[in-house]
Amino acid sequence: MPAYKIPESVLVVIYTPQLDVLLLERADKPGFWQSVTGSKDTPDEDVLETAIREVGEETGIDARQFSLHNWQTSNIYEIYPVWRHRYAPGVTHNTEHVFGLCVSSRLDVQLSPREHLQYQWLPWKEAADQCFSASNAEAILQLPDRI
Incomplete structure (x- = not known):
């Protein structure tokens, strides 16, 4: 029996105090840009744990070191x-749970090559325009009201 993905995930908008937003280009769909996303590994994994794990796996950033x-x-x-x-x-x-991660500055990112091709930091409005996912774009557009 194949191991299926759990249909519960996180979306983590990573941003700086200046509202620059990190976007990642999907390896399986070049041209599709997004924030960090990922599904729970197990049904009982807490979504906060999922967010921390996914940020680490996809960017090399330790989310516990930031807000x-x-x-x-x-x-x-x-x-x-x-x-x-x-x-x-x-x-x-x-079901996607939305998180925000404020980092100190535009950090260098260590991509997982099987998941992402490249990354970019963009001002928040430009980042929202670049996202292929409507829920991701909406989360970024809410950023000024969230801080």
């Missing part, structure tokens, strides 16, 4: 058909 906040916002969205094979048969929707 990580659960924005107490969840989005339920339809999983893109191109990625549905990763989930159990019949699973069509995912």
Whole structure:
């Protein structure tokens, strides 16, 4: 039996005090830019643990060294058909928990090459425009009101 992804994930908007936002380009979909995202590893993994783990895996940043906040916002969205094979048969929707991580400055990032091709820091409005995911863009657009 294949190990299916759990349809519960985190979205972590990483930003600086100047509201520069980190975006990552997906390796499996070049041209698709996003914030850190990732699913829970186990059903009982706390979403805060998921956020810390995913930030570390995807960027090399230790989120515990900075200001990580659960924005107490969840989005339920339809999983893109191109990625549905990763989930159990019949699973069509995912619940995404939104976090913000304020880092001190535009940090150098250590990408996971199997997940991302490159990264960029952009001013928040430009970052929102660059995102392929509507929920990711919306989270970034909320950033000035969240700090």
